Every structure is written in C-alpha cells, then in structure tokens.
Amino acid sequence: xxxxxxxxxxxxxxxxxxxxxxxxxxxxxxxxxxxxxxxxxxxxxxxxxxxxxxxxxxxxxxxxxxxxxxxxxxxxxxxxxxxxxxxxxxxxxxxxxxxxxxxxxxxxxxxxxxxxxxxxxxxxxxxxxxxxxxxxxxxxxxxxxxxxxxxxxxxxxxxxxxxxxxxxxxxxxxxxxxxxxxxxxxxxxxxxxxxxxxxxxxxxxxxxxxxxxxxxxxxxxxxxxxxxxxxxxxxxxxxxxxxxxxxxxxxxxxxxxxxxxxxxxxxxxxxxxxxxxxxxxxxxxxxxxxxxxxxxxxxxxxxxxxxxxxxxxxxxxxxxxxxxxxxxxxxxxxxxxxxxxxxxxxxxxxxxxxxxxxxxxxxxxxxxxxxxxxxxxxxxxxxxxxxxxxxxxxxxxxxxxxxxxxxxxxxxxxxxx
Numbered sequence: 001x002x003x004x005x006x007x008x009x010x011x012x013x014x015x016x017x018x019x020x021x022x023x024x025x026x027x028x029x030x031x032x033x034x035x036x037x038x039x040x041x042x043x044x045x046x047x048x049x050x051x052x053x054x055x056x057x058x059x060x061x062x063x064x065x066x067x068x069x070x071x072x073x074x075x076x077x078x079x080x081x082x083x084x085x086x087x088x089x090x091x092x093x094x095x096x097x098x099x100x101x102x103x104x105x106x107x108x109x110x111x112x113x114x115x116x117x118x119x120x121x122x123x124x125x126x127x128x129x130x131x132x133x134x135x136x137x138x139x140x141x142x143x144x145x146x147x148x149x150x151x152x153x154x155x156x157x158x159x160x161x162x163x164x165x166x167x168x169x170x171x172x173x174x175x176x177x178x179x180x181x182x183x184x185x186x187x188x189x190x191x192x193x194x195x196x197x198x199x200x201x202x203x204x205x206x207x208x209x210x211x212x213x214x215x216x217x218x219x220x221x222x223x224x225x226x227x228x229x230x231x232x233x234x235x236x237x238x239x240x241x242x243x244x245x246x247x248x249x250x251x252x253x254x255x256x257x258x259x260x261x262x263x264x265x266x267x268x269x270x271x272x273x274x275x276x277x278x279x280x281x282x283x284x285x286x287x288x289x290x291x292x293x294x295x296x297x298x299x300x301x302x303x304x305x306x307x308x309x310x311x312x313x314x315x316x317x318x319x320x321x322x323x324x325x326x327x328x329x330x331x332x333x334x335x336x337x338x339x340x341x342x343x344x345x346x347x348x349x350x351x352x353x354x355x356x357x358x359x360x361x362x363x364x365x366x367x368x369x370x371x372x373x374x375x376x377x378x379x380x381x382x383x384x385x386x387x388x389x390x391x392x393x394x395x396x397x398x399x400x401x402x403x404x405x406x407x408x409x410x411x412x413x414x415x416x417x
Contacts, residue, residue: 003169003407004353006162011399014154015137016099018044019146024094025087025184032190033063033087033180041086041153045178048157052164054176062190063180068173069163077172077417081198081375082159082406083366084152084205085182088144089388098140101396105136110393112141118390125393127208127385135396145392147384151399152204153178155382159406171410172417177201179366185327187366193375200341201377202409203367207387209398210354213379214335214342216364217269218294219327222287222301224250224308227319230281241318243283247276249311250285259300267292267360271304292360294329328364331378334371341376344416348409349380352401380405 021041026034033039042059049057049067057067065086071077088094102110107128110120118141122128128136139145156176163169175198179187182205206213228243251273257263264270269291276285289300305322312318335342342358349356367377383398 001166001168003351003404003411006166006404006407009158009400009403010161011154011158011403012101012135012137012396014157015151015394015399016101018150018154019097019099022095022097023087023146024090025181027090027184034184034186035087038087038180039063042178042180045086045153045157049160049176052161054160054164057176060192064191065176065178066195067160067176069160069171069176071172072167073170073172073414073417075172075414075417077414078199079173079175079197080410080413081175081177081196081201082156083177083179083201083203083370083377084149084156084382085179085187085366086150086153087180087183088146088150089148089183091388092144092390093142094144094146097143097146099145100138100140102136102138105131105134107132110136110138112138112390115141115390120386120391120393125385131395134398136393137396138393139390141390144389145384145394147382147392147394148387149182149205149382151384151394151402152382155204155399155402155406158403162403162407163410169407169411170414172414174410182366188369188373191370193373196375198375200338201367201370201375202345203365203370203377203379204382204402204406205365205367206379206381207383207385209381209383209395209401210349211357211359211381212342212345212349213359213361213365215292215332215360216328216330216368217290217292217362218297218330219364220289220297220301221325221327222289222304223323223325224285224287225321226278226283226285228281228283228315229317230279240280241315242280243278243318244280246311246315246318247278247283247285250308251276253307253311259303269293269296269300271300288327292330294333328368329372331368331371334376335378338376342378344412345378345380345409347412348405351408351412352404354401
C-alpha cells in the first residue's frame with residue numbers, strides 16, 4: 001500500500017481521549033515532573049505502545065516516555081526520533097476538557113457552548129479559510145483544548161500504530177520520546193539522550209499544516225533583585241527606600257515603541273518583564289530576553305541593565321543584583337550544519353500532499369535545546385491554532401496530514417540510506 005492511500009486513521013480518537021486527561025504543568029513546583037498528573041497520560045501512552053507490540057516502551061521516574069519501533073530494513077539507516085510533550089500550558093485551565101468536533105465546517109463562527117462569550121470567529125482566525133469542509137475540534141469554552149501538544153502526541157501514536165501495521169513501509173529504528181514540562185521550559189532537563197540513541201529528531205509541535213520551523217528565538221532570562229530599606233511608614237520620611245516602587249520605575253522606563261512583545265514582529269527581539277514580586281525591603285522582577293540573533297542578547301541585556309542603573313541612581317542607598325541565565329539558543333545554528341534533517345522533512349511534507357513552508361518561530365521548542373544537546377531537531381506542524389487559550393482549535397484532517405508526514409519522513413530516511 002502507498003502511504004497516501006492510508007485511510008484508517010485513529011488520530012482524532014487518540015486526540016479526543018488524550019485531551020480529557022489533565023496534564024497541566026506548574027512553573028512554581030520544584031518537583032520532576034512539576035505535576036504528578038502528567039504521568040497519568042504518559043502511563044496510558046505506554047500501555048498503548050505495548051499493546052501495539054512496541055516492547056521496550058516505558059515511563060521513567062522523571063516522567064519521560066521512551067519507545068522504539070524496530071527497523072524493518074536491511075540497510076544501515078540513521079536512527080530517527082519523533083518527540084512531543086504531554087503537558088499543557090499553565091495559562092488556561094486544562095481540567096475537565098470537553099472536546100467537541102464540528103464536522104464539515106462551513107466558515108461559521110464557532111460559539112462554544114459552556115461559555116457563549118467564547119467565540120472562535122472566522123474573521124479573526126484567517127487559517128479557518130483553509131478548513132472549509134474539514135472537521136474542527138475545539139474545547140467547550142471553559143478550558144484550553146490541549147492541541148499544544150496533544151495533537152503531536154496523538155499523531156506520533158497513530159503513526160506508530162500504522163508503522164507496526166504496515167511492514168511494507170520500510171524504515172530504520174524509530175525512537176519515540178514524550179516529555180513533561182515543556183510549557184514551563186523544563187522539557188528536556190532530564191532526557192537521557194544516550195538511552196534514546198537517536199541520530200536526528202523531529203518535534204511535532206508546530207502550528208499550521210505544511211510548515212516546518214528550523215529557526216527559533218535565542219533566549220535568556222534575567223532575574224533582577226532590588227534591595228530597599230523598610231521603615232515603619234509612620235516614621236519613614238527620608239529613610240524608607242521602597243523596592244517595589246523602584247521595580248515599578250524600572251518597568252516604566254523600558255522602551256515604549258520598540259524592544260517589547262507588543263511592538264515587535266518577525267525577527268525583532270524584545271525585553272519582556274514576566275513577573276514582579278516582593279515587599280518594601282526587597283523586590284524581584286523576572287525578564288525574558290529574546291532575539292533570533294544570539295549575539296544581540298548581550299546588547300539587549302546591557303540596555304536593560306543601563307536602565308536599572310539609571311533608575312537606581314535616583315534612590316540613594318538602594319542596591320540591586322542582575323543575574324542572566326541562558327535558556328535556549330536558535331536551533332538554526334545547529335541545523336545549518338545538518339541540512340539533510342531539514343531537507344528530508346520538507347520532502348516528507350511535500351509527499352504528504354502539501355506545499356512545504358519553512359519559517360521561523362517567535363518562541364522556542366524542545367527541539368531548540370535538543371539540537372544543542374547533540375540531537376539536531378527541527379519542528380514540524382501538528383495542526384493546532386490559538387494555543388494556550390479557550391479559542392484553541394485543530395483540524396482532524398490536518399492531524400491526519402501530520403501522521404502521513406511522519407510516515408513519509410521515516411520512509412525517506414530508509415530510502416536515501
């Protein structure tokens with residue numbers, strides 16, 4: 001059977017099952033994984049993989065699922081990994097998700113029944129124009145959907161089933177990796193690449209069908225701590241130095257018309273305060289620093305620290321500390337050294353019947369860090385849209401195209417070996 005003749009997909013059934021399992025991660029938790037409930041889905045995935053005959057599927061104590069679809073080729077084929085994350089964003093509730101399938105979509109606004117003020121409007125979601133006649137999956141209005149990244153999980157699982165069912169699709173060893181805590185930046189903190197044993201990888205965590213992302217932001221974090229002086233407010237004249245007011249003053253002095261998420265697009269970078277906390281005596285502001293050009297991060301951080309110094313100078317006796325931590329780097333720096341991993345993905349997308357579109361992400365993926373850890377790993381579409389909120393949606397047909405793309409990539413690596 002030709003790959004594109006496959007019709008017996010189960011990806012929609014997988015997806016609607018998985019999104020009902022709450023896997024929200026928690027940035028404030030020190031545990032690994034950050035929430036134990038992420039393992040509830042991971043255990044289901046291991047059971048399903050074992051039932052397919054993938055005998056080494058297992059969940060480790062850190063919340064990672066590893067599995068191998070054995071090679072059925074006589075060739076020496078590079079080992080390929082497909083990876084997705086099981087957790088959903090802390091930005092919107094992932095509890096009691098009710099997936100709804102809107103069959104044969106005809107361009108109407110989608111009013112979500114559990115909160116009719118949540119409307120997915122055709123005019124506000126331009127990608128819906130390409131979905132006429134398709135089946136759209138949404139949540140019910142009270143939660144996010146979880147397409148980020150349970151669409152990717154469902155696609156990898158269906159592709160695994162089809163590879164086991166269709167031995168005529170020749171491939172090398174295929175590794176499967178499901179990670180926790182991607183949404184809070186810890187997705188590959190504890191991955192065992194030696195155990196995984198892959199040469200190249202693909203995260204199934206992108207958006208629009210047909211897209212491949214080989215370039216991400218480079219990212220740093222800045223932790224700014226401000227030391228003030230606390231005095232009883234009734235006797236504070238000339239003595240109190242309010243750290244919270246200094247923090248607010250620093251934020252107020254950030255650039256207004258540039259270098260912020262609200263005023264940048266494309267490959268422009270930004271400095272973005274993400275949280276502020278503390279008291280009169282001590283305050284903390286956390287920033288994320290982003291740019292596609294890694295060299296520009298230092299200049300953005302220098303500009304931020306110059307603002308801090310200028311403001312602090314107005315508060316005699318105040319002190320500060322400025323800690324920069326590396327988060328991830330633009331995966332293009334690695335992928336440009338391994339062009340075949342991107343070329344084969346583009347060919348796989350084309351063979352699945354789509355126009356392949358290469359683009360950059362104004363963000364990052366597990367693939368960013370995996371690439372720098374030694375596993376070159378571009379990001380392939382999973383089909384979801386409007387991530388992290390109640391208007392999130394995905395097309396069943398786009399998920400099916402992602403399954404076909406995985407099958408074609410697996411076959412292409414064997415073909416060119």
